[in-house]
Amino acid sequence: MSETVSPCADQKRLMCPSAQPEMDDSVVLGVLQDTPEGRRLAWIEQPQPVTPQLLSLTRDVDARTVFRFAARCEEKKCVHFDGKDCQLATRIVQILPRAVEVLPPCSIRPECRWYQQEGKAACYRCPEVITHLENPSAQMLEAATPA
Numbered sequence: 001m002s003e004t005v006s007p008c009a010d011q012k013r014l015m016c017p018s019a020q021p022e023m024d025d026s027v028v029l030g031v032l033q034d035t036p037e038g039r040r041l042a043w044i045e046q047p048q049p050v051t052p053q054l055l056s057l058t059r060d061v062d063a064r065t066v067f068r069f070a071a072r073c074e075e076k077k078c079v080h081f082d083g084k085d086c087q088l089a090t091r092i093v094q095i096l097p098r099a100v101e102v103l104p105p106c107s108i109r110p111e112c113r114w115y116q117q118e119g120k121a122a123c124y125r126c127p128e129v130i131t132h133l134e135n136p137s138a139q140m141l142e143a144a145t146p147a
């Protein structure tokens with residue numbers, strides 16, 4: 001990591017920015033949009049709690065293709081957690097190119113596991129991370145596949 005990030009005072013508060021909607025305390029982080037560069041995250045100003053009503057807005061479409069979710073990091077329950085770090089965040093920074101040159105707005109950054117672990121390098125790649133891709137690129141597949 002190229003910078004020092006102050007550790008979050010309460011490690012239990014760290015959030016996963018690529019969570020599943022059914023996880024505890026899951027919130028909508030943003031809406032996925034098609035852009036000339038590919039599918040990207042458009043952050044919403046204030047994360048919204050996941051509710052059955054919110055999920056019903058996607059009708060018959062998988063909600064993960066419309067929204068990106070954040071939730072408390074599940075640590076040992078997650079295949080990407082090695083006991084200390086999120087290896088998904090590590091692989092994203094190592095494998096994926098920057099998606100943006102300017103740090104995107106993010107309401108969870110102070111408690112984001114990826115930011116706490118990898119710093120701004122994770123934030124520059126965060127907009128291109130899609131939790132559910134039907135046809136992932138080779139790079140995205142490599143980054144998303146647990147070691």
